[in-house]
Amino acid sequence: MIRLVGILIGLGFTFVVLLAFVTGAYTWATEDVAETPEHAFHEAAHSPDGGFAFDGPFGTWNVSQLQRGYQVYKEVCAACHSLNYVAFRNLAQLGYSEEQVKAEAATWQVPGINPDTGETTMRAAEPTDYFPSPFANDVAAAAANGGKIPPDLSLITKARHDGSNYVYSLISGYEPVPAELTEEFPEFEVPVGGYYNPYFESLVIGMAPPISVDGQVTYADGTEATIQQMSADVAAFLTWTAEPTLIKRKQTGWPVLGFLLFATILAWFAKKQIWSDAKPKRRKD
Structure with missing residues (x-):
């Protein structure tokens, strides 16, 4: 009797879980979701033309680009953003x-x-x-930036999805509000002190365009400083600050994979050698 009751209770719980799953799946598949400006016009981050040198399993640091990125950070970004976890050494x-x-x-x-x-x-x-903060404290930082504290950039590319591409797209992505947006969503507006950026989640960001004109920085190596170039360079630099061992990790991974492959093959041959003479025992009836 007790066993029967237990089985019935178990079946009851199973039925309830199954019913909840089916109901939720049906609601998700049939419910109309109200489209919002953020949903309709938010754009995914993308790479600069040619991508980054550190992309892919065989990527490497482009040292010249990292030096240019540091120059952009020093002359542009350091006015508001800190690098608390990076030392000058x-x-x-x-x-x-x-x-x-x-x-x-x-x-x-x-x-x-x-x-x-x-x-x-x-x-x-x-x-x-370590690199100093541009403000004495958080209160001063907020007071100088419309009540918002500029984030530290040391780990920004690790703290954002697709971080390197996100930083590049965000910095170079400022643009006027498209006419299609205001036509489809008349209620959408950019508040005073805000800027339209399709790569920011809410489409409106409080940070003014940090890089607004070509030639804003004069590169020491003579590279043409376009908005896209400066954005890509500082994104590469901030990727390095977030993970300076990125390339070493990739380079270490290949020997490790090679060793694991060799060890697997060796273990397979050892198994064949040890069990080559073994025969299955027949059961005696």
């Missing part, structure tokens, strides 16, 4: 010599202590220092 990975790293660090000011008075002061940065 890390720039050596971009091909800068020890002396160049020291000289570059010295062009930045970081908080320090006056040894004579003990008061807080500003001093030239050293290679062991």
Whole structure:
């Protein structure tokens, strides 16, 4: 009797779960979803022409591009965004010599202590220092940016889906509100202080276009600084800040896969050798 009751209870739970699944699936398949501007006009991130050098299993860093990206960050992005998890000494990975790293660090000011008075002061940065925040604190950051705190960019390409392409598309994607959008959704409007960007989730972003004209940065290597070029370069640089070991990880992965393949083949031959003389035992009736 107890076993029968248990079976009936189990069947009851199974029926309820199955009913909920079928009902949910039917609702999802037949329910009309109201189309929104974000749904209709939001665009997926895309790569720059030619893609990034670090894309794919055999990707490599384009050191020249990373250096240009650092220049864009320093001259454009650093006014609002920090790189809290990157130290000046890390720039050596971009091909800068020890002396160049020291000289570059010295062009930045970081908080320090006056040894004579003990008061807080500003001093030239050293290679062991981390990139400073452009604001004294979050309150100052919010006050200078319409109540929004600009995000730290150290890990931004890891914190966003398809991060490298997202950063490139977002920076280079500012444009006027398309006429089709206002025709289809008359209620849509960009508030004062906002900007239309089809790569931002809500289509409206509070950050003004950081790169707005060609030639905004004069590259040290003579590369033509178009909006697309500068956007791609800084996206590549921020990919490096988020995962500086990306290429080393890819390069390490291939020997590991080769070893695993070799070990698998070796194990298969060993199994064949050990069990080659083994015969299945017949059952005695």
